[in-house]
Amino acid sequence: MKPDDKKVRNIGISAHIDSGKTTLTERILYYTKRIHAMHDVKGKDGVGATMDSMELEKERGITIASAATYCEWKGYEINIIDTPGHVDFTIEVERSLRVLDGAVLVLCAVGGVQSQSITVDQQMKRYKVPCIAFVNKCDRNGANPFRVINQLKTKLGHNAVAMQIPIGLETQTEGVVDLATMKALYFDGEMGEVIRVEEIPQSLLEEAKAKREELIEAASLFSDELTEAVLEERGITAQLLYSALRKGTLKREITPVFMGSAYKNKGVQPLLDGVTYLLPCPSEVQNVALDMEKNEEPVVLANDSEKPVVALAFKLEDGKYGQLTYIRVYQGTVAKGSTIVNVRNGKKVKVGRVVRMHADQMEDVEQLPAGYIGALFGIECSSGDTFVSPGVHLTMTSMFVPKPVISLAIVPKDNKSQMAMAKALNRFSKEDPTFKTYVDPETSETIIEGMGELHLDIYVERMKREYNAEVTTGNPRVAYRETITQRADFNYTHKKQTGGAGQFGRIAGYIEPVSDDEFIFVNEIFGGAIPTQYIPACEKGFRQSMAKGPKLEFPITGVKVVINDGASHPVDSSDMAFQAAARGAFREAYLRAKPVIHEPIMKVVVETPPEFQGAVMGLLNQRRGMIIGSQDEGVMCVIEAQVPLAEMFGFSTVLRSATQGKAQFTMEFALYRQVPQSIAEKIALEVAQNKKSAA
Numbered sequence: 001m002k003p004d005d006k007k008v009r010n011i012g013i014s015a016h017i018d019s020g021k022t023t024l025t026e027r028i029l030y031y032t033k034r035i036h037a038m039h040d041v042k043g044k045d046g047v048g049a050t051m052d053s054m055e056l057e058k059e060r061g062i063t064i065a066s067a068a069t070y071c072e073w074k075g076y077e078i079n080i081i082d083t084p085g086h087v088d089f090t091i092e093v094e095r096s097l098r099v100l101d102g103a104v105l106v107l108c109a110v111g112g113v114q115s116q117s118i119t120v121d122q123q124m125k126r127y128k129v130p131c132i133a134f135v136n137k138c139d140r141n142g143a144n145p146f147r148v149i150n151q152l153k154t155k156l157g158h159n160a161v162a163m164q165i166p167i168g169l170e171t172q173t174e175g176v177v178d179l180a181t182m183k184a185l186y187f188d189g190e191m192g193e194v195i196r197v198e199e200i201p202q203s204l205l206e207e208a209k210a211k212r213e214e215l216i217e218a219a220s221l222f223s224d225e226l227t228e229a230v231l232e233e234r235g236i237t238a239q240l241l242y243s244a245l246r247k248g249t250l251k252r253e254i255t256p257v258f259m260g261s262a263y264k265n266k267g268v269q270p271l272l273d274g275v276t277y278l279l280p281c282p283s284e285v286q287n288v289a290l291d292m293e294k295n296e297e298p299v300v301l302a303n304d305s306e307k308p309v310v311a312l313a314f315k316l317e318d319g320k321y322g323q324l325t326y327i328r329v330y331q332g333t334v335a336k337g338s339t340i341v342n343v344r345n346g347k348k349v350k351v352g353r354v355v356r357m358h359a360d361q362m363e364d365v366e367q368l369p370a371g372y373i374g375a376l377f378g379i380e381c382s383s384g385d386t387f388v389s390p391g392v393h394l395t396m397t398s399m400f401v402p403k404p405v406i407s408l409a410i411v412p413k414d415n416k417s418q419m420a421m422a423k424a425l426n427r428f429s430k431e432d433p434t435f436k437t438y439v440d441p442e443t444s445e446t447i448i449e450g451m452g453e454l455h456l457d458i459y460v461e462r463m464k465r466e467y468n469a470e471v472t473t474g475n476p477r478v479a480y481r482e483t484i485t486q487r488a489d490f491n492y493t494h495k496k497q498t499g500g501a502g503q504f505g506r507i508a509g510y511i512e513p514v515s516d517d518e519f520i521f522v523n524e525i526f527g528g529a530i531p532t533q534y535i536p537a538c539e540k541g542f543r544q545s546m547a548k549g550p551k552l553e554f555p556i557t558g559v560k561v562v563i564n565d566g567a568s569h570p571v572d573s574s575d576m577a578f579q580a581a582a583r584g585a586f587r588e589a590y591l592r593a594k595p596v597i598h599e600p601i602m603k604v605v606v607e608t609p610p611e612f613q614g615a616v617m618g619l620l621n622q623r624r625g626m627i628i629g630s631q632d633e634g635v636m637c638v639i640e641a642q643v644p645l646a647e648m649f650g651f652s653t654v655l656r657s658a659t660q661g662k663a664q665f666t667m668e669f670a671l672y673r674q675v676p677q678s679i680a681e682k683i684a685l686e687v688a689q690n691k692k693s694a695a
Contacts, residue, residue, distance in 0.1 A: 006281050008371050010079045010328070012096045012129075015106035016116035016666075020136040024106060024262040024271075025069075025080060031193060031269055032071035032078070068326060068357040068373060076276040079373045091401065091434040091451075097123050099314045099328035099373065102279030103131040104271070109143035109169075109259070111607070112633060113151040116666050121156045130249050132278055133158075134271050135259040138166050139173040145259045158255040159248075161218040163274065164267070165204065165211055166259055176259060176267050177204055179212045180238040185270060192265025218254060219244040242277045249278045282371030287330045289386070289394035292343070299394060301331045305369040308332050308389035309340055312396045313381050316431045325376045326357070327368070330396070332389060334376070335367035343386040343395045353377035383433055401433045404449035405600045405645055405669050408456050409474035411445065420469035421446070428459055435459060449479070452667065453649065478646045479600055480683065481672055482549035483558040484593035487512040492585035493567075494577055504572035505530075505581035507538060508565035511589045513558055519546055520560040530566035530578070537575040538563060541582025550587050551595050552687050557672075561586070597680050600645045603670040606655065608663035610637045615658050623647035624679075642670055646679075 013021045029035045070079045081096040097103065103124055107117060124131055133152060135145040145166060152160035164176040167184060175186040177200050184201060188194040200208050216236060220227045223244030229236050248254030258274050260267015283303035289310055290296040301310055309332030317324040327334065334340065336354050341347070355362040356374045368374040381387075386395045412418040425437045425448070436449040450456045453476065463469040489510045496503040507530070514520055521539045530538065546556045566581075604625065608616050610632060616639055617627055625643035632638075648667060655663050675683065 006283075007076050008079070008281055009076060009275055009279055010099070010101045010282065010371070010373055011275055011279060012081045012100045012103045013106060014097070014103055014120045014123075016108070016111065016114040016120075018664075019106045019108045019111070019114075019117075020262050021106050024104075024134065024136060024268065027262050027265060027268040028078075028080065028272060029069065029071055030191065031272065032073050034069065034071040068375075070356060070373075073272045073276060078272075078275060081373075091432060094123055094401070096314075097127045097129050099312060100127075100129060101282055101285045102275070103129050104275065105131050105133045105255075107133060107135050107148050107152075108140075109135050109138045109145050109148060110140050111636070112148040113155045114605070114607070114638075114666070116668075118156065119668060121158075128252065130252050130280060131255060132249065132271075132274050133160065133255055133257045134267075135257060136262050138169055138259055138266070139171065139261040139264045141170055143169045145169075145257075149257050152255060152257070159218065159253060160255045160257050161215055162211055163215065163256045163258050164260075164270065165208055167201065167204065173261055173264060173266055176270065177208045178270060179208065179215050180241050182208065182212065185267075187266045187269075192268070195269055216241065219248065222248040222251075222254070246278050250280050250284060287396075289330070289396050292393040292395055301394075303370045304331060305333045307370075308392045309334055309338075309387065310392065310394050310396065311340070311368075311387045313379075313383065313385045313387065316381070316383050322378050323380065324355075325379050325381055326373070327376060327387065328373050329368045329370050331370050333367050333369045334374075334387070339390060340387040341390050341392075342381055343388055343393070344382070347380075348390065349379050349381075349387070351376060351379075382430060402451065402669065403479075404434060404436055404451060405479050405602075406452060406456065407447050407449040407477045407479060408460075409440075409445040409447055409477070410460065410471045411474070413470040413472065417468075417470045420467040421463060421471055424463045424467040424469055428462070445474070447477075451669075476649055478644075480552075480554045480675070481557045481598040482551055482554045482595050483556060483598055484511060484513050484590065484595050486594050488589040488593035490585040490589035491565075492581055492588050494581035494584055496577075497572075502569075502572040503574065503577035503580065504569040505534070505574075505577040506567040507563055507578070507581045507585045509561065509563035509585075511586070511593055512560050512562075513593075514560045515558060517560075518557045519543065522560065522562040524562055524564040525566065529568075530563070531568055531573070534568065534573065534575065534578040535563075537578040538566075538582045541579035542586055544579070545583050545586035545590075549595065550590055552597065552684055554597065556590075556595075557598070597675045597683060598672040599675045599679075601642050601670050601673045602645050602648060602667045604641050604643045604648070604665055604667045606639045606641075606663055606665040607636045608639065608659055612659040612663060613637045613639065616655070616663060619651075619654060619658060623651070643667075644673075644675075645669075 013025055015021050068079065068081050070077060081100060105120065107113060135148045137143060138145060149160045149162055152158040163180065164178055166173065166176055168174045175184060177184050182200060184198045186196040186198065188196050216230060219241055220230055226236065226240055226244045229240060245254060245256055249256060256274060256278055258267060258271045260271065262268055287301045288298045289301055291299050311327045311329045311334055313325045313327050315326040334351060334354065336351055338351050340349055340351060342349060354365050354368055354374060354376060356365055362375065365374065388394055412421045428435050429437050434451050438447055440447055448456055448459065460471060460473055463471060487510055491508040493506040494503060521542060523535050542561045546559065549556045604620065606616050613630065620627060620641045620643060623643050624647050625641040628640045628642060630637060630639040655665060
């Protein structure tokens with residue numbers, strides 16, 4: 001049976017921390033009869049939200065891993081991925097948006113467009129994901145959905161337009177006026193499951209008419225039929241209005257905004273209607289694969305279940321029954337018992353169990369047709385691998401993976417913990433591309449790297465709980481970089497004679513700083529001063545030198561190497577000799593090029609009540625922070641600053657005590673900047689002491 005593609009929606013729910021994503025998903029599942037009781041995120045009833053299935057998520061009341069589920073609404077099948085809001089788990093949002101066709105951007109009616117909303121919006125832009133917005137928490141003090149719509153326009157550049165107006169705000173929240181049908185919607189019953197449709201209250205009629213005019217004006221840009229109806233002053237049906245809005249939403253040129261309060265069970269059902277009316281079905285989104293046989297030429301995939309399979313593994317999970325691989329099928333059908341090929345390593349895989357996920361529960365299915373999201377069991381692969389039918393040579397582009405900015409040394413307490421820790425690290429680094437681990441060759445310590453303190457904190461906690469690995473952690477380390485500040489020439493000869501064939505290679509040229517790239521290698525050799533076959537060896541030698549700076553052994557970045565002369569020997573020259581010559585040449589020039597240390601600078605956004613504004617700015621200044629701006633937004637004051645990561649450890653505790661627990665902050669990587677001389681000397685001293693203690 002060929003599924004009706006028009007009736008499928010793959011959506012993600014993403015937002016800033018504490019905007020109510022998980023609560024909204026919980027309500028959606030209840031109204032679509034996927035669950036029969038609602039639970040709170042904080043787990044007051046000891047249960048926790050359905051989508052937060054991890055123990056840690058229930059305890060902390062945050063989402064850590066994105067969870068997938070599906071439900072049905074008025075004959076439409078909706079696949080939903082609930083994503084985390086914390087920037088430390090940004091890869092979860094990244095990989096979800098990579099495989100989704102549409103998204104719901106959830107915003108708080110009080111907080112509005114916050115720092116993480118901006119990050120999520122950039123991710124949506126990266127993958128060209130059409131979205132609709134939902135202004136949540138209209139029941140909170142200080143709620144103002146129209147201010148949020150204005151922020152969507154000014155801060156994110158969205159052509160945002162209200163689909164509804166609220167009937168009462170804060171404690172008076174009763175329902176919404178639907179501007180498409182011009183009816184008032186009230187949500188009755190214990191859980192808001194009964195929708196009562198009435199005429200618009202007289203007090204709101206004028207405002208509703210004015211807002212509907214704005215909506216029609218914005219939508220008419222996308223439909224000639226609607227424009228004609230406006231000019232001829234014909235009655236405009238909801239159907240006609242939705243059809244125009246849909247065209248604009250799919251082009252990402254208009255953002256329809258719904259409003260309500262998920263916690264108070266108001267406004268969720270109209271949002272579901274909005275998802276089905278306005279967001280794309282799989283065949284309306286253009287998905288491109290690269291043809292490996294034709295020099296990675298782009299190929300547009302057809303959302304057709306009869307064609308050869310192309311599917312992307314976007315997330316891995318190690319469950320009690322083995323590895324679970326989440327896949328999105330772009331073309332063809334992945335069926336039980338069929339054979340598929342992993343493009344990365346060419347291995348053939350027989351599909352055993354095919355399931356569809358509902359948070360941490362699963363349902364066996366016979367097949368996953370094109371446009372569907374599901375999971376496979378017992379298949380060895382990595383996150384971002386493409387699966388195809390045998391004989392097909394297409395690959396999907398993988399997702400953008402940000403580089404880690406913080407590392408931590410972990411030491412197991414005993415041999416048993418050592419084994420458990422190795423198992424855990426192997427699994428975590430496979431599941432999460434932003435989590436890296438390696439053994440420091442000098443200190444022999446195991447180092448883990450990630451996106452922030454919370455990120456590493458969660459993984460250490462999971463090691464203890466899920467693997468019984470008792471580990472102690474060292475002080476967090478910052479991912480410093482070294483770079484050069486001026487041009488320096490080199491002319492280096494590598495000569496070695498130890499009986500038999502020797503080693504000989506001479507390289508001349510210069511190194512200079514480049515701001516955008518990590519490493520550029522330019523070959524300006526003429527007349528065969530260095531034979532062509534040895535040029536790659538020269539590049540390899542320089543690249544090896546970039547891994548660890550001679551100054552403080554941090555990775556080197558931002559260097560352009562130009563070679564323009566050299567010499568070789570007919571017998572003694574070899575790849576090895578030229579690699580060694582390149583390393584020697586780099587060492588020689590590097591110290592003359594005035595090297596400096598760069599440190600990661602974080603964009604820190606603090607939301608605080610205005611009475612603590614001075615205290616918070618003082619805290620940021622003490623931490624070498626540079627205040628970029630501060631503004632009052634409703635009842636809160638928002639301060640944005642750039643602060644070195646090295647100064648941000650333990651900031652949450654200090655901030656809480658300075659503001660009576662009323663302020664919160666988010667932080668994400670912004671850029672690398674040169675370290676002041678006094679701090680550089682301190683870092684050099686620390687490095688020397690660490691070497692001493694390791695020896």
